[in-house]
Amino acid sequence: MDSPGQASRKRSQSRGYESSYKKKKDKTPLCEACDDKVLSGKRLCLACLKAAAGHAEPDPDVLSYIRQAVSEGLRQSERAKKRCRSFSPEEYADLNSDEYAPPHKCSSPGPCAVALSCFLHCHIIFQEVSPLSSMSKYKLVMLRHGEGAWNIENRFCSWVDQKLSADGLKEAEMCGKHLKSLGFEFDVVFTSILSRSIQTAWLVLQELGQEWVPIRSSWRLNERHYGALIGLNRAELALNHGEEQVKIWRRSYDVAPPPIDETHPYYQVIHTDRRYSFCDTQKEKLPKSESLKHVLERLLPYWNDVIAPEIKKGKNILISAHGNSTRALLKHLEGISDTDIINISLPTGVPVLLELDEHLHPIKPHVFLGDQEAIQAAIKKVEDQGKVKPSDN
Ligand SMILES: O=C(O)[C@@H](COP(=O)(O)O)OP(=O)(O)O
Known part of the structure; x- marks a missing residue:
């Protein structure tokens, strides 16, 4: 039978x-x-x-x-x-x-x-x-930059231009080595205009021996503008406002933190920065706070008009960006719901592979490349940043 x-x-x-x-x-x-x-x-x-x-x-x-x-x-x-x-x-x-x-x-x-x-x-x-x-036509690699100086201090960094920490430099190098061992070759790298994402791209390309690959940077791949929360310590915020509120600020889809204003200690640093004079949006129209939805709205035109056409030409693309700009793009490409996106956090320096068909629809869920156990531990560490530190209780 x-x-x-x-x-x-x-x-x-x-x-x-x-x-x-x-x-x-x-x-x-x-x-x-x-x-x-x-x-x-x-x-x-x-x-x-x-x-x-x-x-x-x-x-x-x-x-x-x-x-x-x-x-x-x-x-x-x-x-x-x-x-x-x-x-x-x-x-x-x-x-x-x-x-x-x-x-x-x-x-x-x-x-x-x-x-x-x-x-x-x-x-x-x-x-x-x-x-x-075998259905995969294009492989897109996305990356949250290596650990930044403020990642260690558990402060919202956002549009403040912090460099990579010593560990962050190593993470970026390791990431490049890993991509090399897997045989990745890139034709264009896209970054934000924040140093930590560009520095990560440099190190990855250096490890790959592909330093000649053009890097294109846009504010549209910047980290989410965290508004008035910029510079604040997440664990202290959790103590004062509750872990749930911090999770909503960090991971919800359409809740924006309170906007930054001129009295904020980092307002001038960010909003008078020369790099924002040359964006495709007038300086005054740049955000003062963003939800993930806002990030997606400003990122999508860049994806549709600049990145996607390059992919469709057959170029191998690396996007070296940030936790939330990458989450926004993943949400869009994978059709992740507004509620499910809350549960997605990205570790620093870990490549995320998305295999796409000819219409740039994913043919399977994204995969973190590397030691899965270590990656899960790193994700937990990112999630725990928004919790009260036991010693603060
Ligand atoms: O702005 C920041 O501090 C983190 C994200 O913070 P969370 O959303 O994880 O709190 O962005 P990144 O390190 O990717 O540039």
Whole structure:
């Protein structure tokens, strides 16, 4: 007797992928990759889900289904995530999720294996089903600069032009070495106009032996303007305003901190800085405080008009920017929801790889390159910056 996987393989092979994919549009309760019964409210039967996750030998038809579902799922991320959350505990148990614990912090409220049905947040499907990688047309590497002097002091640095710390210099060099070991070659590097992002780009290119690669800098890739919070210590703010408020200021999508005004100790330093005289926006119109939404709004024209066309020409791009400008771009490209973006923090000096199809839609979730355990620890450290220090209690 055929196993469920074999049965589904035979059925989908005899029928062809096209017809099974069309079923999705008819909203039939059958598996979208074969004719088997689906798990309640799911798009695939258990056999196909397992095959997709690498539990069983992947079926070419299932793979080709997943390829399309991935790009559609990413475009319709809100809908896909709702499905993900409706996975029942029995279904989850059946998928033997322990074995497939995610290598990253998944924002799904349940165990990450639930994401098997939404093709969005879980790396498993994408990492284990290797043929998917052949869909990648462009590889975009993004980077939060190496540690800056004020990162160590736990102060909001934002538009204050701090240089890299000694560790930050090492992080940038290590990042370059790592990218070299992976064989990356860049054609253009984009940075903000803040020194820490430019210095990081220099060091990365130096380690790669690609110093000749042009660097293009724009204020539109600058870190978020943190308004009146600039220069303040996050842990002290958490003590005075509560950790929740600090998290809202740092990670919410559409809440901007109070604006900076002329009485602020760093107002003159920032707003009379010569570099802002040559932006594509009048100096007076530059922000005095920004939410992540504002960052995305000022970054998008640069992405659409300058960066994306370079990628489409086939150039390999590195973006050496900041925690929040990178988060904004990731949110846009991956269709991350306003609520899920709250749970994403980026460590310093760690390259983030995003593989894109010809329309610049990601074909799988972003991946942090490097030692996953160390990266998770670094992310936690960034998150903890907004908490009260035990000794301050
Ligand atoms: O402005 C800053 O201090 C940090 C971000 O701070 P958080 O959003 O992590 O609090 O930006 P970056 O170091 O990436 O330039």
